[in-house]
Structure formats: C-alpha cells, structure tokens
Amino acid sequence: MIFRLDDRLVFPNPTLADEDGLLAVGGDLSVERLLLAYQNGIFPWYSEDEPILWFSPHERFVLFPADLQVSKSMRQVLRSGRFKVTVDTCFDDVVEACSAAKREGQDGTWITADMKAAYSRLNQLGYAHSVEVWQDEQLVGGLYGVHIGDVFCGESMFSKVSNASKTALIWLCNTGQYQLIDCQVYTEHLESMGAQMIAREDYIGILHNSIA
Template structure:
C-alpha cells in the first residue's frame, strides 16, 4: 500500500490504507481543524524528528470505562487519601512533564515543541483536557488527551511518584464514566494500561464505535 503525503488541505486517506504497522500518512501540520479531523476518523499524530506521522493501527488498544480494573493496592491508595485529584487545573504543566519525563526504553520524546503548542491550543478551545494528581499542593502525576462526543482519546501520562499516573487515570475514567463517555482510546499497547483493563479491539470495531459516538 502507498504511504500518503498530506498537503495543505485537512483530508486524510481511508484508514484501511494504513501500512501493517498502522502508519497511514506523513507530513501536513498540526492545525486544529486537521487534528480534530484526524481524531474523528481514528487517526493520531506521532512525530519522528520534525515530521508528523499519522497512525491508525489495527488492532486498537482501548478501554471501556465499565471494564476499568482497580487493584487492591490502588484501592488502598484511594482509601488512604494520599493524593488529591483535579481536572484541567494544570494542563500546560502536565504536557510539559509528559514531554520531559524519561521513560524506560525511550531515548527521547515524541512530544515536540510544535505538538506541545498545538495541544495547548486544543485545550484553550475546549477539546483537550488534563487530569492531575497532587500531593501537598505539588503536581506529582497526570495525563492529557482529547475529548470528542462520548470518546476520550488519551495522549500521554507521567508520574513523579509511584502510583500517581494510575491514580490520575483511574480518577479520570470514573469521572468520564459519569459524564457518559463510552470509550477511551489508549492508542497502542502498554502493560501499565493493560493492568487497568485496556484491551485490543479490531480497527473496524473501533471506527464503528467512533461513528456512533462522535
């Protein structure tokens, strides 16, 4: 299959044209209309160097809020009130920590300066949201993503202390469930998210869910 080169329009090729690894297109930019069109169609950006790459893998790693798993150890964390939780209180700090926090097996970050600024603009326009974990009024963990219709598209998370990203994620999922969110897109597999109940579904099933919930 061909690898599509994007131009100044906000068009994307059909997701069924993705390569085996999920790569669909290259190039373009991170203007808000392009990003929103991407998410609506199940596509997300990921950078390699200075070039945006656009992905729609098959299968897709997702979480249904009803399937959230909370371990005994995390239930203990909640009972002890170790951390405080908030939404949208520190978006710019959350994305900055996601950008700079070192991760096992990764030499750098895919969150470029241009991506950071694009998602801050998405936040200011009401599309992107952050969830924060605090201890003694200090930000110690969190995550951010994009919400459209009844779907939340998770982007990245960070922890400065043990269990803080899990705490923020669990708290957010519980809040999103109350708001009527039916699907959380985790994009690609991680053991961390699998332990919280995320699983694979086919790309076709994922796209069908988007079509009925956005």
C-alpha cells in the same frame, strides 16, 4: 503506500495504513486537521527530527470504563486521601511533564514544541483536557488527551510518585463521561487495569456512533 498530505484538509481512508499503522506524512497541526484526524481514528506520532507522521493502527488498545480493574492495594491508596485530583488547572504543565518521559518504542520525546503548542490550543478551545494529581501541593502525576464525543483519546500520562498516574486514569474512568478511553498503544501497565486490543474497524465504529 504512504500518503503525503498537502494544504487540503483531508486524510486517506484509515484502512490504507501500512502494517505498522502509518497512514500519512506531512500536513500541519492546525486545530481543524487535528480534530478531523481524531474523528477518524488517526493521531500524530513523530520525533523532532521527522516530518509529521499520522497513524491509524490495525488494532487499538482501549479501556472501557466498565471493565476497569482496580487492585485491592490501589483501592487503599484511593481511600487514603493521599492524592488530590483536579482537571484542566495546569494543562501545559502536564504536557511538559509527559514530554520528559519516553513513549514506549520511540527514542527521545515525541511531544515536540509544535505538539505542545497545538494541544495547548485544543485545550484553550475545550477539545483537550488534563487530569492532574497532587500530593502535598505538588504536581506528581497526570494525563492529557482529546475529547471526541464520549470517547477520550488519551495522549500521554506521567507519574513522579508511585500510583499517581493510575489515580488519574481511575478518576477519568469514574467520571461517567466516557464510554471508551483510547490508550492507542499497548502497555502491560494498562493491560493490568483492564485495557484490551480491539480491531480498528470496531474502534472507528464506536467513535463515529459517539460523534453522531
């Protein structure tokens, strides 16, 4: 059963999501609703021609910074000084660049105009952050996501040159600020860096302990 949200600021129990992780439809992208969603292991993911869809997958693809795997060649890239990394200097530009790439398993961009506006508000209020990677003063890679407790809920990443997005993720892991990076959905690229699947219950437990 897929729940339809109304004006009330509530979500159903995440364990009621269907086999694809779809939990609810509708609602809005207000700051309050988005924060409530992330605090309970729920995130929006939909296309421009769809209503807002809210997901809580049965398994969560995550990266524990302590498990980060960096290849020998990538270590050489990091030592080379090829890239410069900044934080929150051009959040909207990072989101825009991410929107140009398709998310695996979905046609077209899932970062709609409403999504861009919503996450920009979260950034202005200090809840969402971007990591930017620069080469020769040009933005060549980065990622953005939502900070809940000491969990970073990654939303999307992009790379215009080889290894730029990897540099952003490695930098994020090495800040020491997060016990967990939520990658949401599986990719071979992230698995090669140490990401793994964990049960939704385990993820939500870590999330709630982090908030507490």
